Amino acid sequence: MSPIQLPPLKIDALPTLPNPLEEAKRSAAYRAVDENLDFFNHKVIGIGSGSTVVYVAERIGQYLKDENYSKYVSKFICISTGFQSKRLILDNGLNFGVVEQYPDIDIAFDGADEVDENLQLIKGGGACLFQEKLISTSAKKFIVVADHRKKSPKNLCTNWTNGIPIEVVPSAYVRVKNDLLNKLNAKNVNIRQGGSFKAGPIVTDNNNFIIDVNFNGIINNPKQLHSEIKSLIGVVETGLFIDNAMKAYFGNSDGTVELQEKMIPVMA
Numbered sequence: 001m002s003p004i005q006l007p008p009l010k011i012d013a014l015p016t017l018p019n020p021l022e023e024a025k026r027s028a029a030y031r032a033v034d035e036n037l038d039f040f041n042h043k044v045i046g047i048g049s050g051s052t053v054v055y056v057a058e059r060i061g062q063y064l065k066d067e068n069y070s071k072y073v074s075k076f077i078c079i080s081t082g083f084q085s086k087r088l089i090l091d092n093g094l095n096f097g098v099v100e101q102y103p104d105i106d107i108a109f110d111g112a113d114e115v116d117e118n119l120q121l122i123k124g125g126g127a128c129l130f131q132e133k134l135i136s137t138s139a140k141k142f143i144v145v146a147d148h149r150k151k152s153p154k155n156l157c158t159n160w161t162n163g164i165p166i167e168v169v170p171s172a173y174v175r176v177k178n179d180l181l182n183k184l185n186a187k188n189v190n191i192r193q194g195g196s197f198k199a200g201p202i203v204t205d206n207n208n209f210i211i212d213v214n215f216n217g218i219i220n221n222p223k224q225l226h227s228e229i230k231s232l233i234g235v236v237e238t239g240l241f242i243d244n245a246m247k248a249y250f251g252n253s254d255g256t257v258e259l260q261e262k263m264i265p266v267m268a
């Protein structure tokens with residue numbers, strides 16, 4: 001708990017966004033920043049990827065412009081999880097740093113594709129998988145920001161049906177695909193394509209491919225599945241983020257936000 005109290009952020013009342021989903025994302029991101037950023041003790045901040053974290057960078061940028069906060073925020077070093085988040089950092093006037101220089105991150109904010117009841121995540125829908133895992137696991141606190149669609153009623157792969165993203169070394173993609181099908185009994189395995197602007201597979205910021213793999217329905221044991229996938233030759237990282245997130249903020253279209261926190265086991 002900080003001994004000094006700062007006045008509330010001076011900012012004109014924000015207009016409701018015309019798109020309800022954007023309103024949901026912004027509400028979650030702003031509240032996550034407001035409740036978790038420690039202006040006195042945090043120095044190195046991880047900024048993730050996707051459309052929700054845009055509002056995290058925007059909010060930190062608002063603090064930078066506020067006379068009461070700017071002396072603190074101007075000393076922050078923000079670490080990106082890929083090209084998009086590097087741009088978010090720079091466009092909001094924040095200091096950019098690299099994880100090689102700042103390997104100990106105080107707090108990281110990132111989006112998620114699905115969050116289960118135990119705060120296990122699927123990430124990588126935006127293909128920034130490996131760097132997102134590097135940053136989130138290098139952070140003392142990892143905070144998820146998401147809209148309401150990302151909250152699973154129970155298990156992973158309930159709402160998210162695109163499969164678990166896996167980042168693979170390009171030359172090993174056939175081997176990984178075959179191993180997923182034959183050794184781990186995957187139902188289907190897709191090499192993610194670049195879409196209309198890229199003939200062939202998506203190439204990540206680390207020059208790897210992304211494989212999206214579906215198993216038979218919901219994932220009951222994400223920790224075990226992560227270990228099994230990770231043991232395959234050619235897999236760089238899986239999109240299962242295990243025992244990493246501390247809190248998840250889910251925004252609703254009416255601007256309300258639901259907080260899900262890690263359960264801490266009570267000792268008998």
Ligand SMILES: O=C(CO)[C@H](O)[C@H](O)COP(=O)(O)O
Nearest residue numbers: 050051052111124125126128
């Ligand atoms: O994991 C990610 C990118 O690889 C994103 O954080 C995830 O896809 C969520 O994105 P959005 O905030 O747009 O819903």
